Amino acid sequence: MLRIAVVGATGAVGRECLTLLDRGTVPVDQVLPVASARSLGRDLGAELGLSLPLAPLTTVEELDPEGLSVAVFCAGAELSRREARRLAEAGVLVVDNTSAFRMLPEIPLVVPQVNPATLARRPAAGIVANPNCSTIQLVRALHPLHQLAELESLVVATYQAASGGGLPGLAELAEESGRLLPDPRAQGEPGGRFGQPLAFNLVPEVGLADESGFTHEERKLAREPRKILGLPQLRVSATAVRAPVFHCHSEAVHLRLRRPVTVEAVERALAATPGLRVYRPSDRPAYPMPRTVFATDEDRALVHVGRIRVEPADPHAVALWIVADNLWVGAALNALQIVELGSKYGWLR
Numbered sequence: 037m038l039r040i041a042v043v044g045a046t047g048a049v050g051r052e053c054l055t056l057l058d059r060g061t062v063p064v065d066q067v068l069p070v071a072s073a074r075s076l077g078r079d080l081g082a083e084l085g086l087s088l089p090l091a092p093l094t095t096v097e098e099l100d101p102e103g104l105s106v107a108v109f110c111a112g113a114e115l116s117r118r119e120a121r122r123l124a125e126a127g128v129l130v131v132d133n134t135s136a137f138r139m140l141p142e143i144p145l146v147v148p149q150v151n152p153a154t155l156a157r158r159p160a161a162g163i164v165a166n167p168n169c170s171t172i173q174l175v176r177a178l179h180p181l182h183q184l185a186e187l188e189s190l191v192v193a194t195y196q197a198a199s200g201g202g203l204p205g206l207a208e209l210a211e212e213s214g215r216l217l218p219d220p221r222a223q224g225e226p227g228g229r230f231g232q233p234l235a236f237n238l239v240p241e242v243g244l245a246d247e248s249g250f251t252h253e254e255r256k257l258a259r260e261p262r263k264i265l266g267l268p269q270l271r272v273s274a275t276a277v278r279a280p281v282f283h284c285h286s287e288a289v290h291l292r293l294r295r296p297v298t299v300e301a302v303e304r305a306l307a308a309t310p311g312l313r314v315y316r317p318s319d320r321p322a323y324p325m326p327r328t329v330f331a332t333d334e335d336r337a338l339v340h341v342g343r344i345r346v347e348p349a350d351p352h353a354v355a356l357w358i359v360a361d362n363l364w365v366g367a368a369l370n371a372l373q374i375v376e377l378g379s380k381y382g383w384l385r
Contacts, residue, residue, distance in 0.1 A: 037063055037064060038062065038063070038105040038106060038379070039064070039065055039066045039067075039104050039105050039106075040057065040064050040068070040104075040105060040106045040107070040108065040375070041067075041068040041069075041099055041104055041106070042054060042057075042068070042070060042107075042108050042110065043107055043110060044070070044071065044109065044110035044115075044133075045069035045071050045080060045093065045110075046069075046075050046093075047071075047110055047202055047203060048199055048202045048203050048206070049133055049202075049363055049368050050069075050071075050110040050111070050368075051080075051084060052363045052364060052367065052369075053108055053110060053368040053372065054067065054069065054084060054088065055084060055086070055368075056364070056368055056369060056372055057088055058084075058087060058088045061369070061372045061376070062372050062375050064088070064089065065089065066090075066091055067088050067089065067090050067091065068091045068094065068104070069090060069091070069093045069094075070093070070094055070095065070096050070107075070111075071093055073095050076094070077093070078093055080093060096111075096115065097119075101122075101123050101127065101128045102126075104123070104126075105128070105129065105385055106129045106130075107123050107128050107130050108133070108371050108372070108375070109130060109131070109134060110134075110367070110368070110371075111134075112134055113134040113136040115134075116134045116136040116137070117136045120136070120137070120163055121161075121163070123162075124163050125162065127162070127385060129162060129384060129385075131164050131371045131375060132163060132165050133367055133368075133371055135252075135256065136165075138168075138260060139259060139263065142160065143159065143163050143165050144159050145167055145263050145264055146165070146167075146377075147167060147172055147175055147370060148370070148374060148377045149309075149311055150175050150176060150179045150265065151264055151265075151266070152377055155374070156381055157381075158383040164374050164378075166367065166370055166371045166374065167260050167264060167370070168253070168256040168260055168366075169196075169285060169366025169367055170194045170196065170253070170256075170257055170276070170287065170366065171257060171260040171261060171264070172365060172367075172370050173339045173358055173360035173362075173365055173366060174192060174287060174289065174358065175260075175264050176309075176312065176360075177289070177306065177339055177358050178190070178261065178265065178289075178291070179265065179309070180305040180306055180309045180312075181291065181293065181302065181305060181306070181354065183305070184297060184301065185293035185296070185352075186293060186294035186295060187265070187267060187270060187292075187294075188270075188291075188292045188293060188352075189272070189291065189292045190261075190270070190273075190291040190292070191272075191273045191274075191289070191290045191291075192257060192273075192275075193274070193277060194257065194274070194276045194277060194287050195281075195285065195286040196242055196253075196277065196278050196279060197279065197284050197326060197362055198230075198234060199282060199283050199362060200242075200362055201229040201230060201278075202229075204229050205229040208228050208230070209235055209280060209282060210282075212224060212235035213236070213280070215235075216235050216236055230278050234280050237280055238277055238279055238280070239277065240275065240277045240278075241276075241278075242276035242277070250274075251276055253274075254275065257272065257276065258272040258273070258274055281326045283326060283330040283361060283362070283363065284329045284330050285359070285366060286325075286357070286359045287356075287357070287358040287359075288356075289355065289356045289357075290353070290354070290355050291353075292352050293352050293353075293354060294352070295352070296351035296352055297354065298346060298351070299344055302346065302354055303344055312338065312339050313338045313339070313341070314341055314342070314344070315340065315342030316344075319342075322342065323343050323357055324340030324341070324342050324357065324358075324359035325359065326359060329360065329361060335361075336361040337364055337365065337369060338360070338365070339358065339359075339360045340358065340359045341356055341357070341358050342356075342357050342359075343355065343357035344356055
């Protein structure tokens, strides 16, 4: 049994961590919710309907590492850079949901269904990085296909939900949608959580663009799969789009394999992979969608793959449509599965 701190417990990902812990994803002795000073005094157990052994909410500056097994950071890269190493040096395993440590060579970047052996030993730095939410669902679908026929390159376009902008992003989309319904031609003002108005719109810019025109999100989608899959030469081209849906990221993926495949072989490889749900044309619905994926807890915990196609003139070329809950599969659930993996390997204190 473990004592786990959730840093950023009042945010979108932190709340989902608490919910999943309440459902027994990882057995715990005590959960310590951590947030900013302005949240002190809030009863998160009552707010979220939890039966967890929940300590009173505290700040990260006041968080005592003594007797603490794990700290899951869900509160932004700046805070992680400032506080994560202090806890790790005191013997706490830090699982970090931010971009602060992902590409550092000494920090493992882990998706337990893809590269579990990375955590066979406790990382020397005491920190494990959780990948970007879009990366997690992508590599979970790519991994069995790489095993089937070896990945050569991929092109991915993401359609990312407002929940990727946290609770403020969800509120902004809801408010904008209500304002626009009487006049769909009304134009909103640039700014807010997504840089441009999101309601009834698509914003093809997630994060700031660099001098080459690629955004921070697109750079993460290019770099992170290479590290997780152990394919440093993998060619990746990404376009990240913010979509006016509340929950679940979707991805249109076109990949090239080194060996020819059939649709049937791709479907079999994906269907045989735990945690993936495969959709065939005869299914109803015949493909995953954000609203259907978010409808049940069972589906929120899976990666959904449909629209599976192999180019008739090129059996090395495969197209997929991937949908997953970005707050569960893409963040909170992956982080807690990392904790579960450390426990399984027997090195968590």
